[in-house]
Amino acid sequence: MIPAPFDYLAPESVEEVLAALAESGDDAKVLAGGQSLLPVLRLRLNAPEKIIDIGRIPALREIHEDGEYLAIGAMATHDDVLHNALVTEHALLLHKTLVEVADPQIRHRGTVGGALVHADPAGDLGAAALALDAELVIAGPGGATRTVAAKDFFVDIFETAVQDGELLTQIRIPKHTGWRAHYEKFVRVAHQWAIVAVAATVRMDGGTISEARVALTNMGSTPVRAASVERALVGKPATDDGVREAATLAAEGTSPPSDLNGDAAYRKHLAGVLTRRAVLAAAGE
Amino acid sequence: MTATDERPAEQAHEIGTSRTRKEDQHLITGHSTWVDNMVLPGMVHLAILRSPMAHAKITSIDASGARKYPGVVAAFTGADFADTQGNLPCAWPVTPDMVNPGAPSLAVEQVNFAGDAVAVVAARTKAEAVDALESIEVEYDPLPPVLDLEAALADGSTLVHPNTTSNKCYTWVFDSADAGSGASMDDARRDAEVTVTRRFIQQRLSPSYMEPRSTLVQPVDQGVTIWSSTQIPHILRTMLALTLGIPEHKVRAIAPDVGGGFGGKITITPEEVITTLVARRLGKPAKYTETRSETLEAAHHGRAQIQDITITAKQDGTVTGLDVHLTADLGAYLRLITPGIPLLGAFMYPGIYKFPAYHLSCDGVFTTKVPTDAYRGAGRPEATFAIERIMDELAAELKMDPLALRRKNWIAHEEFPFTTVAGLTYDTGNYEAATDKAVELVGWEDLRAEQARRREAKDPVQLGLGVSTFTEMCGIAPSRVLGSLSFGSGGWENASIRMLPTGKVEVVTGISPHGQGHETGFSQIVADRLGIPFDDIEIIHGDTQSSPKGLDTYGSRSLSVGGIAVVKAVDKVIEKARRVAAHMLEASQDDLEFEAGSFSVKGAPGSSVSLPEIAFAVFVAHDLPDGMEPSLNSEATYDPVNFSFPHGTHLCATEVDTETGRVKILKYACVDDVGTPINPLLIDGQVHGGLAQGIAQALYEEAVYDDAGNLVTGTFVDYTLPAAPDLPNFLTDRTVTPSTDNPLGVKGVGEAGTIASTPAVVNAIVDALRPLGINNIQMPCTPERVWRAIQSSGANDQGSAAASTQEHFDSTEGDAQ
Amino acid sequence: MTRISVQVDGDHYTDEVEPRTLLVHYLRERIGKTGTVVGCDTSNCGACTVLLDGKSVKSCNMLAVQADGHEVTTVEGLAIDGTLHPMQQAFHDKHALQCGYCTPGMIMASIDLLNDNPHPSEDEIRVGLEGNLCRCTGYQNIVKAVQQAAGSEQS
Structure with missing residues (x-):
């Protein structure tokens, strides 16, 4: 498919971008790398009147x-x-x-x-x-x-x-200097968006987790921070048993979508499994 | 068994060699001729407006707005072509009372699937044509969609087509007692010691060739030249002529480079007809190229059947009967061979086994979805899946090893030729040899030990082993058999050989390759048989002007039918040349022998004349035998005496992550027997690609409609083809049991991998989970389905995935950057 | 219309284009580089892959105006004086193509892969090609071809 016609601007400074945005109101779309915007335009899901390309700054x-x-x-x-x-x-x-x-x-x-x-x-x-x-x-x-x-x-x-x-x-x-990390992404085929994914980064003290940060992909309308998991991980050994219970808290309070790849209940289950794996992989780095 | 192998052994240096392809050069350098690359002077570009509704009356349609758009040359609706477009052809009336409600290329009064074409715009650029679509006004009066097959057959269902009285298109029955090929299934059921019944669902699949379909039509005097990304230029020519009333001799059809087909390009498409109509109406060349979304929503799908299957057996495992009822989703219209797809599998449900009794019935059903037609294997993957799955279920019921159950029931190699309960005569096969080799290749015993270890350890990642010992009927097909099935065509193939004055050879074939490597394989055959160097041979195909006679490429027929036609034509050349050689050598024809491209007098070394020398002598024609026509050129049309029955054993080991439901193929090994190998490199390539598609049915792909009848898997974001990381490295090997039905001993290979692999994968998954009481997982075996099966531990209620997809490309006026 | 200057396969082009023109359509329809093809609408298939300043990109997923001032290499620019690029040769030698439609994109992605990682493992090759779909080969011979080009072929 071919995008609908639009006017094209390629400003060379942030000031020019802001001026162009101010002038155009909501008729304009900012084009960054375009890797999601181009399919939108090609499928004509959206047809902005103006594209402001910020790739020349x-x-x-x-x-x-x-x-x-x-x-x-x-x-x-x-x-x-x-x-x-x-x-x-x-x-x-x-x-x-x-x-x-x-x-x-x-x-x-x-x-x-x-x-x-x-x-x-x-x-x-x-x-x-x-x-x-x-x-x-x-x-x-x-x-x-x-x-x-x-x-x-x-x-x-x-x-x-x-x-x-x-x-x-x-x-x-x-800076999270010295923190270990892992991103555990679950897909059916390699070129898919995440069905669920878990980002985990931990600070280790020997074999013990001294601090943890965990956030979830596709478990709601926005990325979700798994704060209760983070708290429960503190002081735990980086072993399957040590992490398992904390990981079960991952889906607490989330509202994941239901679609062809899995319904909300399945995604909640996945979040727990993937959180455990993410934390263990991070700690093992 | 002995192979009929007429090749002089000392010449056979090409056949069996892994030649790299002569087709590759232009494809790897980007100098291909896809239809969409072509531009003709004055050409208009077409864009098609498609129905957003699954089922609706068109209450008004107005394309006048489009005609005012910049660059627009014309816009047409169904009404503009109602008198001329005819109906798309269906060549297979499978029963005398089959209902064909008609299939207009552009909908006139009613749309019957989401994606049905309703209007077309011709413009100077593709962008302008697409822009103008937005201004076409269509009002629809919605009708209820018809989506569920069983509900569609129930009394009182909404009718897809108002000119019918039922959504049932036909019922087709085969019964071995009636056919005289076996016993009564009723008796088998009554006497059964063990009966196992299952329902399997063959989901809808999109063939998903990588090249979207494209058609370019140039009006020429009273006729047209049509370039199309089709598997069937010859059939296209005839059918386009019949559909539009253009004299056949005024139609020239060309399939240039075609980017894959897999059955998806063996129909006469609405878009081909629409492009032809517009080009003729405007007197200008017209080109239409579909988008990928259009491929998925409007090009035919495959599979889509409910299979209810019952197997009966004795306690010792001897099978006694097989009863199959199919409910086949035909979609909204009959395309070229839509109704016959299940029949192509109907004779294969008994597989490689000696069933005494067999019954099959099939209901073809109209729904408001895109029509179904051929997809790689066409009927036979469905059959193989059902029989290979139910054999595993029977083995489980009897607590037998699945391989042992198969060994007990398959046709032993010494029993060939064997006529099955479905009435087919398999010429040759050696299931024992293929299976033994596959077991060795995959390391079966070690895998069983590993499986036991993981079970014992309650490993969260369990291991399952799956078997598929398959055969298939291909090499379509003996014309008499097709006639007995009311197919609207024969199954022969044509070839001709043109000997050029310099000793080079042109081979004209009626098959139409689109990636298989026929130019290479056929050149190898001709090189050996004529003793002419491989590089001195050109294969000509895909243009009805240069290759006037043929029935094209599908059903793994190109080598076992088309290749044999080439052999027959070559043999005629040799016989003509022999007469000239005798004249030149002043010898009797009977005293000549033909070897490595030269005739010589037996017992008189030194006296010989080569085929190029003969070709030149015939060209100048100064001194030919009296009465001989100055030509070596020869033509042959070959009608196969039988189908081709490749077979093989496919073994699959899958890991099932019981925590997530994710399935990973750990090892996949297959041993295929495709008769005499012409080119092992090409064979392996066909097997690899076939496996990928069969595995994709098991694990990844499904065309899903929502409750309103909209296709929700309308892009490659949601119709999930496997990429390289999603497939394993395949272990392949061969056994060679030459066919006795053709002079090369060859069997088809194009569909084998697809046909065999799907049940091997699903059997492996079920095998991993059987201790949990699970005996089926619906395809595609997505992580969610597998996980749900595990949760319900054998209740086999895997729920149904939500028929919706996630939006990744924001259509709102938000702030994407 | 917007004026762009692009170097494609070593040649300079200056053209007026509609801003909405996709790079792949510019290549195919304006300057006749039909070796680069379109296989989908959503950037999944990778058939349109070219190199932009030496890095692989999907030419259906960017605008021609975004290529202004840059250098594009297509499959048509690989062979020099009739000598195939080692990756083209490897695709031929290993029978890594059948219908050939995905091949230009697959070759360009494979070249980028080896530029980034000259000695990839089989898994790294498979993952590195996840942005390119092939329906014919099952990927096995494509992996072998990349291994040949990397000189890491197992005998």
Whole structure:
């Protein structure tokens, strides 16, 4: 299929993007890597009047250390981040998650910011952002910026804290240096979105879990933090028995979807199993 | 058994060799000729508006808005072609009273599945054609969808077609007592010591060839040239002529490079007819290329049957009878061979076993879903699944080893030729040899030990072993048999050989390859038989002008029918050449021997003349035998004497993660017997691809409709084809039991892997879980279904997955970036 | 219309395109590179894979305007003076194609795979090709072809 016609802008600075957004109202769509937007346009599920391509702003693609944070430009591609040594060192969970995102071609084009703003509950990056307590930097009209915690960023299916006229510019991740991590993704075929996935990162003290962060993919309309699992894991040995009980809490309070790949009850069950496996794999890294 | 092998042994250096393909060069360099690559001057691009409703009256339709769009040349609705479009052909009236309600290419008064074509726009660009679709106004008066097969047959069901009195299209019956091929099933049931009954569901599948279908039509004088991504250019020509009333000699059909078919491109499609109608109406070339979504929603599906099967046996395991009732989902219309698909399997339910009694009945049912027709194996995967699954169920009932039960009942190698209870005569086979080799290849005993270990240890990941000892009928087909089944065509194939003056050879074949490697395989056959180098042979196909006679490619027929036609034509060339050679060598024809491409006088070394020399002599024609026509060219039309019966043993070991329900194939080994191998490399390729599709039915694929009759698996996001990580490395091997029904000893191979593999996988999954009381899992065996079966521990209530999919491409005005 | 300048298979092109034009349609319909094909609408099948500045991308999943100023390599740009690229040769040698429709994309994805990981295991090859669907081969001979091209073939 072929997208419906649209006007195309390719601004060269964030200021120009914000000006264009201010001018266009909700008739415009921001094009980041386009790996989810292009199918939308091709299937004509949406036909925006204007596409604002933010792919020509080098500053948005930078990855650097900023004190206790890693700062990742919204337009850094999955592949950029996956191969970034700072990310592997300070946010191993993000690295492990990116390995599981889509396929090489899509990782070469798709961007971390684009994926987060798309906010598909089955998308992989939301859980990692949530588990790592990421902060999202959003630029608004006139260039003002605000920072939103990941827990407040995801509002609903395909909906985030980014409002009309705003642009996500940066993802700031508190360094989790030395934390181990694993992303356990459950699919029927390799090229599928996650049916359920679990992002887990742990700080170990010998064979004992001293801190844990766990978040779930596709267990609700947004990524879900499994706080009760995190609490229950503290002080537990990283063994099957040690982790099993905590993992059973994973689905608490979740409202997963029902579809061809599984109904809500099955997904809740999976969340528990996958949480145990994710935590054990993380601890065993 | 002895093979009829007429090849002089010393020449046979090509046959049996793993030649790499001569077809590859243009495909690996990107210089292919897919129909969608083609552009003709003045060509218009078509886009088709499709019904969003499963079942509805069209109360009004107005395409005038589209005609005002930029670039639009014309827009047509069903009414514009109502008088000329005719009905799409169905070539197989399986019973005298079969109901065919008609199948217009563009719906006129009513739509009968979501995706039914209702209007077409022709524009200067594809984008403009698609844009204009949005302006066509259609009002529908919805009718209830007809989705459930059994409800569709019940009294008072909504009728799919208003011009019928029932949704039943036909009932077809085979009974071995009536046919004289066996005993009475009623007696077998009465006398049974053991009876096992199961219901198996063959889900709907999309053939999902990688190249979406495309058609380009150029009007030529009173006729047309049609390029189409089809498996059947010859049948397309004849059927297009009959459907639209174009004289057949004014239709030229061409299948250029075709990107896979798997049965999905063996019908005459609405899109081919619509493109032809528009091109002729406008007097301009017109091209239509479907999107993948259109492939999934509007190109025919396969399988889609309910199978109720009962097997009877003695306590010692000897089978005594097989009773099958099929309910076949035909979809909304009859395509080319829609009603006959179950019949292609009907003779194969007894499989390789010596059943005394057999009964099969099949109800064909209309529903408001996309029509079904051939998909790789067409009827035989369904049959093989049912018999191989029920054999495992019988083994479990009798507490016998599934392999032992099979050994007890299969036809022993010394019993061939063997006429089965379905009336087919299998020429050759050696099930013992194939099975022994497969058992060795997969490491059966070690796997059984590992299975026992995991059971003992209550390992969360259990192991199951599945068997499928299959045969199939292919090489379609002896014309007389097709006639007895009321099929609207013969099953012969045609070939001709053109000897060029320089000694090169053109081979014209009526089969129409689309990935199989026929150019390579046929060249090998001709090279050996004529003694001409492989590279000096060109295979010509797929254009009714250069290859005027043929019945195309499907049913694993290309080698065992088309290849034999080539052999017969080659032999005629040799006989003509022999006469010239005798003249040139001043010898008697009877004193000549033909070897490695040359004739020589027996016992007179040094006196010989080569085929290229003869070809040149015939070309100049200066000195030919008196009365001889100056041509070596020859043609042959070969009608096979029998079907082809490849067989094999497929063994599968699956891990079942009891915590998640996920199934992983640990090991897959198969030993196939396809008779004399022409090219082992190509055979393995066919087997690998066939296995992938059969495994995909077991584990991954299903075309799902929701309660309103909308296809919810409308893209590759939700119609889940396996990718490379989803399939194992296959262990393949062969036994060779040549066919005695053809001079090469060959059997078909194109469908074997698909036919055999599905039950091997499901048997393995059930085997892993049988200690839990589980005796069936519905396909595709998704993790959720397997997990539910485990939860219910044998209640076999696997629930039904929600008929909905998750949206990943946000259609809202939200903030995707 | 938007003006773009693109280098494709070593040649420079400057064209006015509608912004909605997909890169794959630009390649096929404007500059005649029909070796790159379309197999789906949702970026699952990978038949349209090309290299953009040396990295594999799905050309049906980006706009031609996004390729402005970049370098595209298609399957048609691989063979040099009639000599096949080692990956093309490997696909031929290992019978890694049947109908050939997925082949251009599969070859481009395989080249990218080895650029990223010159000595992949079988599993790494399979996972690395998860963005490309093939309906004919069952992937087995494709894996072998990549192994041959990597020089890691088992005899």
